[in-house]
Amino acid sequence: MKSTLLTAFTLTLGLSTAALAQHSDYPIQAVSFTKVKLTDNFWLPRLKTNTDVTIPASFQRCQATNRVKNFEMAAAKKGKFATTFPFDDTDIYKTIEGASYSMSLYPDEKLGAYVDALIAKVAAAQEPDGYLYTARTIDPAHPHAWAGKERWEKERELSHELYNSGHLYEAAVAHYQATGKKNFLNIALKNADLVCSVFGPGKRSVAPGHEIVEMGLVKLYRVTGKPEYLSTAKFFLQQRGTYKGYDPKSPDVWKNGSYxxxxxxxxxxxxAIGHAVRAEYLYSAMADVAALTDDKRMLASVDSIWENMVSKKFYVTGGTGAVPGGERFGKNYELPNTTAYNETCASVADVYWNQRMFLLHGQSKYIDVMEKVLYNGLISGVGLDGKSFFYSNAMQIKNSASFPQTEPARAGWFDCSCCPTNLARLFPSLPGYVYAQRSNDVFVNLFVSGSTELLVNKKKVQLTQQNNYPWDGGLKFTVNPASATNFNLRVRIPGWARGQAMPSDLYTFAAPSEKTVTIRINGKPQQYSVQDGYAVLTRKWQKNDVVDVELPMEVRQVVANPLVRDDLGKVAIQRGPIVYCAEWTDNSGKTSNLIVPSNTAFTAAYKPDVLNGVMELTAKVPAIKVDAASNSVSTVSQTMTAIPYYAWANRGKGEMTVWFPRQVLDIDLITQPTAEVTVGK
Incomplete structure (x- = not known):
């Protein structure tokens, strides 16, 4: 895993190439978000909404909820901490991070000036030695109850001091990369130097309670080459499991430390255990440190954890963290629908983790999982208006006395508003996930229209994508080298296009497909080999060579592993990368009564005026009807309409279902005002 890490950012800070070349790194490097320009019909409007609506709303809400005021009071050293949680500082950091990425897509002098003014307030709140934590600095004699009397005293369980630092570092690096300015970076470096002086071998030790400082320190290391940042990140990872205050025999996740x-x-x-967001930030950091220090034992651990998650703890929509109590992973195959949690932040963290796993191994299965998250369980977290959100992402909403609605409507903000600001920073970073490179291998990971300029074999190569993905499977790539050059274009063939619903046996397609992926170069059909899930197209590329890939866009039924008890006898519906649901408003006010037999034939039709434009699925299916007057139950034929899961809950409150029973197996009479039918097992 050797490579030279050399960027314009490190050179700006005076780091030598030789110092960087001594270290291991990911064998594959992502193409920077600053080098990819999007024209995509699916993602670009979402990024524009994020820029025009989500980020301004986030800044406004940070102001209105006194998150900005906390920094102003910390600078003045007087007042009373004015928000709920000691990690509320991070909402400002994350929104600055999102604004920074956004300004690389849409330069905006007014936004840049506002961000600089906020950064000045952050700088004023920083203590002389670099400490930055408004929940203590405002009134050190009376800090937040979670913070403890002394710095770092409650870092393991409650204070989030290092969590705040981690988001500061991530935001500062994004701001520096996007703008070239060091005003925010200098604040982060000053804080990181303090952290490194306090924690380490022979100094203070702790396993940070909410991971992300490790990822942030790695990013600072990449920018500066300062070895202390990397070694401290690894030190924090290695402190896990060393605390003697837990009871390893206790089944309580808080008492045994697994949370x-x-x-x-x-x-x-x-x-994969414990709080899902913390966990996936930890696993992302483990991948970083394993790559940068060539730590094969750590790599073996993170590989095993990934396999556990995708084979036993992953929802069909890409959500993770099944259990509301502790926002955490449950037991193996514990994936309930009516109580599913699936925090939006966990989907953000999952994108980070799977990108890193791909950079380690070069296998498409990691991008397959990332794609499932991106197109389903992540974007479901934000409304089509760009300013309403889900904290958790349900799998079923059922209206009855026995199944009360838990979260059928989106909210503009939360007391703990980590999810909206996490989305604000994730969306505009998307261009950095489209392409990657390893020597003369060029990887096309995501099918997002736009262009990039690469340096392959010391020659400039422009690569342009044109498609209407995810609605259409026709993909066009134009390869335009400055002069003819040999390299391998590796185009991901998604698992769903190769008959694989999931890179594990957790989900499978109910029936096989005879359709295949076809590839043409300059109009001529190509025989190609698939390696690690990529079609490898090796040739001497000429100017304006055109590659056409056709992915079969079929409507497929998905079944779960029989050990997922909640999904026994049920199917989910998928077309391309999109998982579908049925929502009340399209289905006579109810979805929990719909049955989808194995022979159901769906028709797909694009509806530009529905939910900002979606491919809608319709089919004739049996529906359960209860006639209270005659005290009878029957099935009737009904047109079922399914929409992309990500688009639900944008038209009011009501039922929603992802998993549908295939047949009526039983009727369960319960003592409620009306009879209720149970279908499936």
């Missing part, structure tokens, strides 16, 4: 992924050494962890 914080602190019950075992990172070298001994093999299962």
């Amino acid at each position: 914080w992924q602190d019950d075992k050494s990172v070298y001994d962890q093999r299962e």
